[in-house]
Amino acid sequence: MGYLYELPNATTGVDTILSQTTTSFPGFVPLILFFIFAVVFIGGITRQKIRTGTADYSAWAIIASMATLLPALLFSVSAGFIRLDWLVIVVSLTVLSAIWFFLDRRSSEV
Amino acid sequence: MGSQITLTMSLVFIALFTIAIFGFAIGFATDNDAAISITQDPDVNSFRTDITGNASGFATDSQGTYNSILDTTIEPGSDVAQSTGPFAVSISNLISVGKNVISLPRKAIFGDGGGFAIFFTTFAAVIVFLFALFLYKTLRGNP
Numbered sequence: 001m002g003y004l005y006e007l008p009n010a011t012t013g014v015d016t017i018l019s020q021t022t023t024s025f026p027g028f029v030p031l032i033l034f035f036i037f038a039v040v041f042i043g044g045i046t047r048q049k050i051r052t053g054t055a056d057y058s059a060w061a062i063i064a065s066m067a068t069l070l071p072a073l074l075f076s077v078s079a080g081f082i083r084l085d086w087l088v089i090v091v092s093l094t095v096l097s098a099i100w101f102f103l104d105r106r107s108s109e110v
Numbered sequence: 111m112g113s114q115i116t117l118t119m120s121l122v123f124i125a126l127f128t129i130a131i132f133g134f135a136i137g138f139a140t141d142n143d144a145a146i147s148i149t150q151d152p153d154v155n156s157f158r159t160d161i162t163g164n165a166s167g168f169a170t171d172s173q174g175t176y177n178s179i180l181d182t183t184i185e186p187g188s189d190v191a192q193s194t195g196p197f198a199v200s201i202s203n204l205i206s207v208g209k210n211v212i213s214l215p216r217k218a219i220f221g222d223g224g225g226f227a228i229f230f231t232t233f234a235a236v237i238v239f240l241f242a243l244f245l246y247k248t249l250r251g252n253p
Contacts, residue, residue: 069131073138079145085218088151091135092215098127099211102120 019080029075029082033068033090040064058097058104065094121204125165128211132158157214164210167203 008020022028041064045055072090075081132148139147148154 069135073135073144076139076146077142077144082146084146084148084150087146088148088154088218091131091148091154092218094131095124095128095211096215098131099124099208102123102127105116105120 015078019078022081030086033072033086036071037064037068040067058101062094062097062101065090065097069094118204121207122165122168124211125161125168125204125207128161129158129165132161151218153214153217157210160210161207164203164207168207171203 005024006020008017010017018028041060044060044063045057048060049055069090072082072087076087132154135148138144139149
């Protein structure tokens with residue numbers, strides 16, 4: 001049975017699996033990062049709405065951004081996982097979330 | 111938002127948060143000898159320099175304002191200080207923080223082209239359209 005791409009060879013290290021998957025499918029890492037952001041952001045908002053009736057969108061945006069930034073930094077350690085422009089976009093979105101968060105606060109809040 | 115104090119605090123925290131995030135990301139890359147570092151991006155480097163300059167400029171301005179308040183003298187028989195200088199808190203550096211912080215995502219996500227200008231133009235047009243509609247419906251009611 002033929003495969004669509006060469007199977008990863010993990011004899012040199014487990015991270016080779018991720019690296020070779022990224023080589024075969026360049027959108028792998030951005031999709032993982034988007035998945036993390038979406039799960040934290042949508043999951044947090046939904047759960048908070050169920051519990052309290054309202055949701056703090058800006059707070060969940062910055063939490064999701066931070067949760068995305070950390071794996072993005074981990075992916076940047078080895079070459080071949082994440083491109084520079086993706087990393088800059090993730091950092092930029094974190095900064096944008098911070099703007100939203102801090103300008104959204106009332107004077108009695110953080 | 112609301113008061114000037116709240117707005118100033120927000121802008122200061124935005125600047126400090128941005129500097130902290132950049133410091134963390136750059137330090138992470140240096141400590142781990144990372145293959146990809148955000149310092150490899152020229153836009154990020156100039157942005158980081160700008161935002162750090164804004165923050166230190168605000169610190170200098172604040173010190174100057176505080177010292178001018180301490181040095182204020184009121185002449186005998188006068189109800190007010192001789193100048194309004196001590197009460198003029200300079201937030202020009204903080205406004206620059208906002209501009210610089212917006213400039214990085216603009217370059218990183220939309221590039222240097224005119225795409226972002228079109229985005230803003232369209233957004234402004236939507237606002238104007240809604241405002242006109244709001245005025246019309248207020249004056250004439252729902253048609």
